[in-house]
Amino acid sequence: MTEYVIRFVLGGAVVSAFAMLGDLLRPKSFAGLFGAAPSVALATLGIAVYQHGVNYAALQAQAMIAGAVALAIYSVVACHLLVRAKLRAVTATLLSLVIWLVAAFGLLVFAGGQT
Numbered sequence: 001m002t003e004y005v006i007r008f009v010l011g012g013a014v015v016s017a018f019a020m021l022g023d024l025l026r027p028k029s030f031a032g033l034f035g036a037a038p039s040v041a042l043a044t045l046g047i048a049v050y051q052h053g054v055n056y057a058a059l060q061a062q063a064m065i066a067g068a069v070a071l072a073i074y075s076v077v078a079c080h081l082l083v084r085a086k087l088r089a090v091t092a093t094l095l096s097l098v099i100w101l102v103a104a105f106g107l108l109v110f111a112g113g114q115t
Contacts (some may be wrong), residue, residue, distance in 0.1 A: 003047065011043040062111050070104035 018038055041064055048057040077099045081092035 003051075007043055007047060010046060011040060014038075014042050015040075063108060066104050066107035066111060069107055070100050073103045074100035 045057050045061060045064075048060050074096045078092050078096040081087045081095060082089065085092075087095070
């Protein structure tokens, strides 16, 4: 139960800090970008360091980086399939999802991470 309380408090504090940072930047759409994923990732890594040590947290950070790069690849592929190939959203999403899985696991294997 205490882990959830720590996640709640730590995550809320980091979300607030990133939201304030995003509020200072232009355009205002950065506030939403900075508000969610980075703060949750930092809170999760902080708890991983506390509970399992820095080596485990490093593996988690590698997985997060691989997932972020794979998401960027997914987004580019989905946009190209929707705009240039004029595929339906469901078809483009499913095809892009396959690309995301290959990219994410490929990056993890390439980086020497555990799958």
